[in-house]
Amino acid sequence: MSEKQAVMTNDSETEIKRAFSLSRDERTAVREFFDGLCIEKEKPEAVIFFCSPDYDTVKLEKELNRQFGDIPLIGCTTAGEITPEGYHAGSITGAVLSRTHFTCVSKRYDMISNFNIQDGIEFGRSLKQQLNRVADNASGSNSFAFMLIDGLSGAEERVTASLGSELGEINLIGGSTADDFKLKQTQIFHDGRFHTDSAVVVMVHTDLPFQVSYTHHxxxxxxxxxxxxxxxxxxxxxxxxxxxxxxxxxxxxxxxxxxxxxxxxxxxxxxxxxxxxxxxxxxxxxxxxxxxxxxxxxxxxxxxxxxxxxDDPKQNLEKLFRDMENEIGPLALVIGCDCAARKMNFQIQGILDDMSQIYAANNVIGFASFGEQFNSLHMNNSFSCVAIGSKARAHD
Incomplete structure (x- = not known):
């Protein structure tokens, strides 16, 4: 295993594999990331990833398709990546959702800056129909929605309000994609390509316990x-x-x-x-x-x-993870969207390493975002996440 590559495992019932690479070379980074995920013969249901905007996304796109083939990939550019070691910059990181415990469907909306409320109603309805075709017992107790949306589109309020309302009992969390603080172009990966001015929503059905939450300090x-x-x-x-x-x-x-x-x-x-x-x-x-x-x-x-x-960000974050663990048991994976302004403040206060250790200890994979979504609300200076437990529930 390369020193620039890592995979984290859990001692609990369910292992959700996570990995990252710090290589600045696109080909090496994707290879190390892929190898770290230890993808075996069974094709995963999906891989979610987050990558530095410093990568050449044309080259990265080519390498992702070459290495992962027809494995569904959903990802985006960031203002910092939360890896198995905590925060890094200039990296690619992500996690595998296996077919054993997950069923996923995804849908992309292009030209999101022109999005209106009726679009959101139709988009949400279509997503629910897709999910019901592959999981006819889908409900808020066994399914959630994860969204990545262009952080420079200015459309987050419209999309989140209409989509969150249409999804009803199925909780939504998400993050606005970033490009560090260049404010020029953010990108989302879906269907084998990087896209701009887009939003992607992944509907996730699982037999593992989970909790959707958000916090700020x-x-x-x-x-x-x-x-x-x-x-x-x-x-x-x-x-x-x-x-x-x-x-x-x-x-x-x-x-x-x-x-x-x-x-x-x-x-x-x-x-x-x-x-x-x-x-x-x-x-x-x-x-x-x-x-x-x-x-x-x-x-x-x-x-x-x-x-x-x-307030105290460390106590706030530790309480969030403690409360979620009390609710669903040991955390196998947390997919998190952490405001880029929070990360900047952690750096200024000299506590970024401490916050990174908290993220690493709780199996967080995620990114520094230009905004965070929670059900029908778009906000900033917050951390939105879905925590997934490690012990499968009895089937409905």
Whole structure:
């Protein structure tokens, strides 16, 4: 086994194989990744992977098809990869879903930036029909949906709201694809090719216990704000509390306007209350010239929100995994979408290695995302995931 390749196994009833490669050469990386997954004679149901945007995706696409053949592959570019060792950059990582425990169907929607609500209803209905054809007992207790969506499309709210609603009792989690912080092009792999301006949803039916969840380590502070001028299409906020957005947001964050930057904003996302629960909305850009703020989620005029203050991210994450393990038993695999702004803050605070160890200890495979989805909601500065247990349930 190469020193740049790793496969992790579990001592529990069910082993879900995970692997990664740190090689910067596309051919070597794919070979090491494939070898690490130890794919044997039986064709897997699917392989989910996450890769650095530094790879040449034309070359990577060719090597993935050459190495994996007709094995279904779903993946995307990232702002950092969560591997069996925790966070890495410049890598490819993923996991195998075996036919023994999983049945999967997938569907892609292209030109996602033009997506409307009716599209979501039809898309969701088609996905459920596909799943029911291969698993006629599919329900929210034995099936979940995992979505990858172009993180530069601006379509996440429309897609998540309509799709999550149509899927009903079947829980949805997902992540917005990334390209580090270049903000130029993100890509999703499906049906043997990399695609842009797309979304892919995988419906997963399994006899293993699972739990879909999300968390963030922010607490709503006493600092309140009303969005008084905004463009939800471009996700730009122009005024807060009737004042220029950058001036008032800086005051609420406790800094001078000239010192307001993406690092300060990442520590103080705004919190919006939905159904009694606070969800975070993160900043993607600050325009000091016109005093506007661009968010990674759409925010409408009139929204009342709170300015967040960070809590302990390590305790928050450890509690999430502990709670999930108490619910479904030992975790064989966690597929996770972790906000890129969280990762940036972990680096700034010097705790990225600590967070990586927590991810590694809980068998997480995933990526740093430009946004996270949970059922019908799109959000930022959060971690959304599906945890899969290791002991098969009795068949329905």
């Amino acid at each position: 922010y607490v709503a502070s006493d600092a309140k704000a009303v969005i008084t001028e905004a463009d939800p299409i471009t996700r730009e906020v122009l005024e807060i509390n009737g004042l220029p957005a950058t001036r008032e947001y800086a005051r609420l964050c406790g800094v001078e306007e000239k010192d307001l930057d993406i690092v300060v904003a990442s520590k103080h996302p705004i919190m919006v209350k939905v159904g009694g629960t606070y969800f975070s909305r993160g900043v993607m850009g600050i325009n000091h010239q016109n005093q506007s703020i661009k968010f990674a989620c759409a925010i409408d005029k009139g929204v009342v929100c709170s300015i967040a203050r960070p």
